[in-house]
Amino acid sequence: MTMPDAVAYAEDRCALRWPLLAWGLIVPVLAALTAVVLAITVNAQWLIAVPFVPMFVPFLASIGLLHRNWPTGIRIDEVGVRIGAVRSRSAAQRTPTLTRQNWGLFECPWQGIEGLRVVTDPKVLRELQRSPGFHTLSNRWGKPRAMTTCMLGVLSAPYMRAALLIDVDPAQARVPAARMVSFYPNLPGRPLRTRLRGEPGPVWVVPTRHPDRLRLALGTCDRLRA
Numbered sequence: 001m002t003m004p005d006a007v008a009y010a011e012d013r014c015a016l017r018w019p020l021l022a023w024g025l026i027v028p029v030l031a032a033l034t035a036v037v038l039a040i041t042v043n044a045q046w047l048i049a050v051p052f053v054p055m056f057v058p059f060l061a062s063i064g065l066l067h068r069n070w071p072t073g074i075r076i077d078e079v080g081v082r083i084g085a086v087r088s089r090s091a092a093q094r095t096p097t098l099t100r101q102n103w104g105l106f107e108c109p110w111q112g113i114e115g116l117r118v119v120t121d122p123k124v125l126r127e128l129q130r131s132p133g134f135h136t137l138s139n140r141w142g143k144p145r146a147m148t149t150c151m152l153g154v155l156s157a158p159y160m161r162a163a164l165l166i167d168v169d170p171a172q173a174r175v176p177a178a179r180m181v182s183f184y185p186n187l188p189g190r191p192l193r194t195r196l197r198g199e200p201g202p203v204w205v206v207p208t209r210h211p212d213r214l215r216l217a218l219g220t221c222d223r224l225r226a
Contacts, residue, residue, distance in 0.1 A: 009076040009217035012087060015069035015102070015138075015157035015207045024066030028059045061141040068138050069157045072102045074164060074206055076217060080109040081116070081166055083155060083206040084176075097179045098150040098198050099137045104176030106153050106204060112172025116218050118211045120162045128156060128163065128205060136205075143183045143196055150196055152178055153204035162211035166204040175200045 032053045039046035054063055071085035084105045085091035091105035119125060128134045135147045136154040152175050156163065178198045208214050 007075055007077045008220050009074065009214060010086075011208060011210060011214070012073045013070070014074055014209055015072040015155070015160070016066075017157070017159045017161065017207075017209065019159045020062065020066055020069065020157070023058060023062035025063075028053050028056075028063065031056075031059075064141060065139070065158050068100055069102055069155075072138075072155055072157065072206065074208065074214075076221075078110075080107060081113060082107045083153075083164075083166070083204060092174075095177045095179055098152075098181045098196060101136075101150070101152060101176065101178045101198070102138050102155050104178065106155075106173070106175055108166065108168045108173040108204075112169040113166060114169060115165075115167035116221060117165050118162060118208065118215050118218065119165055120211050122161075125160060125163060133201065133203070134205060137181070137196075143194070147196070149199045150178075150181075151201035152176070152198045153201050155204070155206045157207040160207045162208050162214075164206050164208050164214060166206070168202060168204055170200050170202060173200070173204075 032050050035046045035049040035053065054060060071088060073083070073086040075082040075086045082105060084101070085094075085103050086105065088105070091103065094104050096103045119128075129139060132146070132149070133151065134154050134156065135149060135151055136156055137143070137150055138154070139156040139158050139160065153168070153173070180195050180197050183194050183196065
């Protein structure tokens with residue numbers, strides 16, 4: 001896809017809602033600063049706690065999920081639709097792992113787009129997270145036992161309140177060649193290592209923080225397709 005002269009809709013960092021930012025960035029930073037202050041005012045041994053703050057399980061998972069979702073964005077223009085790391089000039093050349101597919105670039109021209117819709121219904125959003133056809137690693141820290149495939153183009157985020165669903169023709173869509181990832185369940189009766197593969201999905205999912213504005217932009221799609 002060639003870069004357009006004008007963009008009809010642009011949204012950067014669209015996966016970063018405040019709970020993810022709080023648990024993945026703000027609270028860990030405040031905890032580390034508190035340990036530094038205590039080291040200065042009470043006992044220098046408090047400095048030992050600083051490197052362990054990110055290893056606290058709630059922070060560890062949230063920091064990882066924040067990193068996975070950080071670059072997610074949306075671009076809609078006369079050429080088509082792009083999601084993922086839309087601000088990065090090198091995103092199109094990346095081959096990220098499945099855990100970091102949001103750092104790649106997904107592109108589809110208008111002739112390959114069969115439908116666009118904004119979803120805000122909490123029930124539908126929950127179904128998107130549970131359905132095997134929408135399994136992804138961008139909204140969960142580990143791999144559930146029932147998850148056998150990571151769907152490429154499904155960039156669902158933690159705490160997602162609204163999403164853009166894009167029905168694409170896989171033959172015309174450009175999807176990054178994401179690398180497989182390994183998991184080590186370390187549980188009785190489970191294999192020592194399981195590998196997860198990616199599969200391009202016919203429906204892409206990307207979160208949005210401005211569903212009403214996005215719906216208005218989608219109203220121009222007929223003009224953009226012309």
